[in-house]
Structure formats: C-alpha cells, structure tokens
Amino acid sequence: MKHACKHVARLTSDSFERQLSLLEQMQLKLHLAMCGLCRNYHQSIKTMEHVFVYIREHDLKKDDQLSNESKKSILYRLKKEKMKDAGMHKNH
Amino acid sequence: MLKKQVDPESWLQEHGDYLFRYALSRLHHEEIAADMVQETLLAAWRGHARFKGDSTLRTWLVGIMKHKIIDHIRKEIRNRKINHELENDPTSSSFAENGAWQHAPSAWVDNPESRCDDLQFRLVLQQCLEHLPKKQRQVFEMRELAGDDTSTICKACDITSTHLHVLMHRARLALQICLQKHWFGGSNSS
Numbered sequence: 029m030k031h032a033c034k035h036v037a038r039l040t041s042d043s044f045e046r047q048l049s050l051l052e053q054m055q056l057k058l059h060l061a062m063c064g065l066c067r068n069y070h071q072s073i074k075t076m077e078h079v080f081v082y083i084r085e086h087d088l089k090k091d092d093q094l095s096n097e098s099k100k101s102i103l104y105r106l107k108k109e110k111m112k113d114a115g116m117h118k119n120h
Numbered sequence: 121m122l123k124k125q126v127d128p129e130s131w132l133q134e135h136g137d138y139l140f141r142y143a144l145s146r147l148h149h150e151e152i153a154a155d156m157v158q159e160t161l162l163a164a165w166r167g168h169a170r171f172k173g174d175s176t177l178r179t180w181l182v183g184i185m186k187h188k189i190i191d192h193i194r195k196e197i198r199n200r201k202i203n204h205e206l207e208n209d210p211t212s213s214s215f216a217e218n219g220a221w222q223h224a225p226s227a228w229v230d231n232p233e234s235r236c237d238d239l240q241f242r243l244v245l246q247q248c249l250e251h252l253p254k255k256q257r258q259v260f261e262m263r264e265l266a267g268d269d270t271s272t273i274c275k276a277c278d279i280t281s282t283h284l285h286v287l288m289h290r291a292r293l294a295l296q297i298c299l300q301k302h303w304f305g306g307s308n309s310s
C-alpha cells in the first residue's frame with residue numbers, strides 16, 4: 029500500500045479544493061488509519077489551512093503605506109479627471 | 121444627491137493606504153500596487169454613479185480593485201507566457217518511484233495558529249511563498265490570501281480546474297517541506 033502515499037498527498041490537497049468522491053474519501057480514510065507519515069502530512073496541511081484563514085481575516089502587513097510621491101501623482105490624475113468632467117458639464 | 125459628497129481626493133486620503141496594502145499583498149510590487157490604487161480610484165470616479173451605497177465605500181472600492189488586479193495578472197500571463205511552468209514539481213523529489221514518501225513529513229508540534237502574529241514566523245512563511253515557482257505562487261496566493269474561488273482563479277489564469285488542483289497540490293507540498301525545514305523541524309529555540 030506504500031505506493032499510495034503520493035496519491036494520498038494529492039487527495040489531501042484536493043479535499044480542500046473540491047468534494048471528494050465516496051471512493052476517494054474511503055481511500056483517504058483507510059490510508060491515513062495505517063500510515064503515520066501521511067497522517068503527519070495531512071495534519072500539517074490542515075494546520076497550514078488554518079494559518080491562511082487566520083491571515084485572510086487579519087490583514088497582513090499593517091504598516092505599508094503609499095509613498096508621498098505615489099499619492100501626489102494619483103491626486104494629480106484624479107484632479108485632471110475631475111476637471112475633464114467639469115469641462116464636459118459646462119459644455120452642456 | 122450623493123453627487124455633492126463625491127470627492128475622489130478624500131477617497132485617496134481615507135482608503136488609499138488600505139487599497140495599497142491590499143494590492144501589495146496580492147502583487148508584491150510597490151510600484152504596481154500604487155498603479156492599481158490609481159486605476160481603481162480613476163475607475164471608481166468614472167463609475168461613481170453606479171455606487172448604490174448598499175455596501176460601504178471601502179468594500180465597493182476593493183471590489184473594483186479585485187477586477188483591476190485580475191486584469192493585471194491576465195496581462196502578465198499573456199506577456200510572459202508562463203502558462204506552462206509545470207516542470208517545477210516538488211512531487212518528483214518527495215516520493216520514490218514506487219510512490220512512497222522520500223522526505224518524511226513530521227508532526228508539527230508547534231501550534232502555528234498561535235504563531236500567526238509572530239513576526240518571525242510570518243517572515244519564514246513569506247520566504248517559503250517566495251520560493252514557489254511563479255505560477256504556483258500566483259494561484260496559491262489568489263486562493264489562500266485573496267480567498268478567490270475556483271472559477272475566478274481559473275478564468276484569471278486561463279487554466280482548467282484540474283490544472284488548478286495540481287498547482288495547489290504542488291504548492292502545498294513545497295510549502296510543507298519548506299516550513300518543516302525552516303520552522304517546525306530542526307531548530308527549536310529553547
């Protein structure tokens with residue numbers, strides 16, 4: 029049954045991506061019951077998922093900011109766009 | 121009636137940094153991230169009549185930005201033709217020819233959930249992500265950091281769902297190996 033580890037690693041990942049078929053669920057369960065390495069792998073992938081859920085919910089880098097230069101150039105573009113609009117309205 | 125209050129400059133003041141962080145966490149490039157903020161605010165300004173006010177302004181802006189980011193990724197894929205970056209396959213070295221483990225996954229004793237606010241852990245995680253092949257990383261981050269669903273990712277990257285599952289599997293395996301090596305394995309600081 030050792031040859032199945034590679035397959036089981038794939039199933040482990042897929043179980044977070046799609047609904048496994050009944051057969052696949054059986055294969056996974058059976059194999060995990062008797063293979064310690066795959067159990068470790070399965071558990072670590074699960075842990076990893078929790079980490080990313082946590083990260084998703086708590087925005088990561090909280091201290092990054094737009095540079096002043098970027099801000100200035102964006103402001104400039106916005107003002108230009110606003111003026112364009114104002115000009116258009118006058119023509120009507 | 122909303123018209124009076126529409127002021128894109130104040131959007132920039134209030135939401136600019138947030139949008140910037142959002143784009144940066146997806147694209148990892150400050151200049152491009154700043155461009156995305158600009159594109160988003162310009163598009164928002166042009167389309168502000170469509171803002172119904174049934175979501176918060178920030179949610180609305182982020183929605184626009186998501187589209188901008190996907191457009192950007194699409195363009196990048198088209199330009200670089202990285203569509204077939206599949207050779208980089210950690211599964212080849214992780215398993216013996218008969219499919220048995222060659223690198224032994226260990227049980228992760230440490231509880232990483234409690235580690236999420238640990239800067240050092242974040243750094244290691246970030247570095248492991250950066251070592252993923254480009255395509256794997258892109259797909260993995262859309263999935264795990266942006267929380268995008270399968271169809272969104274498949275459309276943006278022009279891949280099938282099977283292809284996506286393969287890439288996710290390879291990315292997970294590579295990350296597992298990397299984190300085990302650099303965090304959960306060996307050097308347990310006492």
Ligand SMILES: [Zn+2]
Pocket residue numbers: 030032033036059063064065066
């Ligand atoms: Zn196994």
